[in-house]
Amino acid sequence: MKIRRKIELAVISDVHLGTYGCHAKHLLTYLNSIEPKKLILNGDIIDVWQFSKRYFPKSHLKVIKKIMDMAADGVEIIYITGNHDEMLRKFANSTIGNISIVNKAVLELDGKRAWFFHGDVFDVSIQNARFLAKLGGYGYDLLTLINRGVNWFLEKRGKERYSLSKKVKNGVKGAVKFINDYEKVIAELAIENGYDYVVCGHIHQPKMEYFENKNGKTLYLNSGDWVENFTALEYQFKRWKMYNYDSDKLSAFYVDEDFENMEIKDLIAAITIVDKHEKKK
Template sequence: MKIKRKIEIAVISDVHLGTYGCHAKHLLNYLNSIEPKKLILNGDIIDVWQFSKRYFPKSHLKVIKKIMNMSADGVEIIYITGNHDEMLRKFSGTSIGNISIVDKLVLELHGKKAWFFHGDVFDVSIQNAKWLAKLGGYGYNILTLLNRFVNWYLERNGKERYSLSKKVKNGVKSAIKYINDFEKVISNLAIENGYDYVVCGHIHQPKMAYIETRHGKTTYLNSGDWVENFTALEYQFKRWKVYHYNKDKLSPFYVDEELEDMDLKDLIAAITIVEQHEKKIK
């Protein structure tokens, strides 16, 4: 029997289900290794911008079913909308069983206030030129697909994985400035509004940093992504940590056996289970 780690809150973002860059199997292993009270999905879980009926593998469906099963088992699921799944914003404020959809969230954590949102509202390229942002998204998708072939070759020859997109980002001064500005603006706004923690995603850069200015202090947290970093945020014992799948896993947690052979009919059945669970509660 696999022992799952019990944690108060797990935060994941930028999974991008429905794209070639998504590492759904890694995420499944992670979700199978934890038992959270709350699971916060902080945006861009399903990539509607680049969604194609031709590409939505079973492993991606299994992630959705896993989340549904967690909800049916009593885990509170909070889906915070992002820019790639912005179509869900018209359903903001609605709930199905233990699953709720919101645009932002504030939680009281042991006497401290935590402010959660995806982060795209601070992205000028999205607000002012959405078509350009989408075009960049397609280019990023192609780059991550190419990266998968590169890493397949490297791993086959016993060499370390390599991130092309991270190399490109780190090599472009404007990209570094954008990330720094993003973190600075969000942290300053959190301080102005009296939030002890500000939790976001969007820029695919996992980070935890203590920020202090003459106006106050806050802790900036970014959950990273499941395209290149494979990271999550975890809150337990009044502390936050960045979980790195490649570094922090002590032993592998494989996909549950009941999830091995699953198709779209099973996904519909999973949704039905959630609805039945809701009726029992009522």
């Protein structure tokens, strides 16, 4: 019998289902290891920008099925829209069973206010040059595809994984400045509005850091991604923790055997279960 960790809240973002860079099996291992009261999907879960009918493997369908099953089992799912799944913004403030779709969320956690949003609204490249941003997204997807081949070779030789995109980001001063500015602007806005925690994604940089100015302080949190960092945020016992798949994974938890032969009909069945749950309420 598998014992899942009971936690109050889990946050994942930037899964990018439908792209070659997505590590869906890693995410399934993580989701199978936890039993949260709430699961926040903080944007870019399904990548509509790079979506292709030619590439949506079973492991990606299994992630969607797993989330549907969690909702049917009573887990509150809050889907916060991002830029890669922006088509869902037209459905903001709607609910299906235990799943709600929103553009942002504010929760009270043990007397403290937490502000959740994806973060693309603070990205000037997204707001002012959408075409270039999408083009850059395709380039990033190609880089992660190449990176998967490199890491496959490294793992076969027993060597440590290597992130090409992270190396590029860290080696370009402009990218480093953008990330620092992004974090600072968001933290200062959270302080200005009296939020104790501000939780976002978008830039694929997992982080937990206190920011402070003359008006107060806030804890900035970024859930990272499931393309290169494989990270999530967890809240339990009044504390935040950064989960990292590479260092925290539990060998007992892998993709459930029940998922092995899953087809699209099973995904439809899962959605039907959630819908029936809604009608009973």
